[in-house]
Amino acid sequence: MRRRFIPTLLLVALCTLRAPAALSSGTNGLLVPEVATGNVVFYITLQSAKPESPRITVSLDGTPVISGVFPVGEHHPNYVEYHFDWSPGVHRLAVRSDNMATPLESTVNVTAKHWVVLYYGYAPNRRGFSLHSFDEPIRFE
Numbered sequence: 001m002r003r004r005f006i007p008t009l010l011l012v013a014l015c016t017l018r019a020p021a022a023l024s025s026g027t028n029g030l031l032v033p034e035v036a037t038g039n040v041v042f043y044i045t046l047q048s049a050k051p052e053s054p055r056i057t058v059s060l061d062g063t064p065v066i067s068g069v070f071p072v073g074e075h076h077p078n079y080v081e082y083h084f085d086w087s088p089g090v091h092r093l094a095v096r097s098d099n100m101a102t103p104l105e106s107t108v109n110v111t112a113k114h115w116v117v118l119y120y121g122y123a124p125n126r127r128g129f130s131l132h133s134f135d136e137p138i139r140f141e
Contacts, residue, residue, distance in 0.1 A: 028080050029056075029068025038085035040114045045140075046070055046078040047121040052099060054120060059094040060086070070120070079140060086110050095129050104129040111135070 044056065044066070057067040066082065088110055095104040095118060108116055108131075115138050119130040 028082065029066045029070075030082065031067055032063075032065045032084075034083050035085040036083050038083045039112065040084040040086045040110060040116060041137075042066075042082040042084060043115075043117045044070060044080045044082075045117060045119050047119055054097045054099040056118075056120065057096045058118065059096075060084075061092050062094075086114075088112075093131065095131070097129070100128060102128070104131060106131045108133045 042058075044058070046054075053069050053071045055067070055069045057064055059065065065084070070078070070080065090107050090109045093104075093106050093108055093116075097103075097120075104118075108114070112135070115134040115136070117132045117134075117138065119132070120128075
C-alpha cells in the first residue's frame with residue numbers, strides 16, 4: 001500500500017504545479033482592451049540570443065497595460081505587436097521584469113500616430129531594455 005501511495009502523491013503534486021503562463025495568441029498579455037484603429041502601435045521585441053523567456057510588465061502612467069511571459073522563438077528576433085489609443089501628450093512608461101533588478105522608466109510624447117518599440121536584449125545593454133519611439137511607421141528587417 002505504501003509503495004503505491006508515494007508515486008500517486010508525487011503525480012498529484014506534479015499535476016498541480018503550473019509553469020509561467022506564456023502569451024496566448026488571443027491576449028498577448030494585454031491587461032486593457034486593444035484598439036485596432038488606435039494612434040499608438042507598440043512593439044515588444046526580444047533580441048536576446050539566450051533561451052530565457054522573461055516576464056515583462058509594461059505600465060502606462062502608472063497603470064499596467066501588458067504583462068506576460070514572452071517566449072523566445074526559434075528564430076530571432078521575436079516581435080509582438082499591440083495597438084492602443086492614447087491621449088495626446090506626454091505619457092510615462094515603466095517596464096519591469098523578473099529577470100532584471102532595474103526597471104526602465106521613460107516618457108513618450110504622443111502628438112499624432114506614434115510607433116513605440118521596446119527592445120529586450122538589444123545592444124548596447126544586452127540584458128536590459130531599450131525604448132525607441134517614432135513619428136513614422138517603422139520596418140523591421
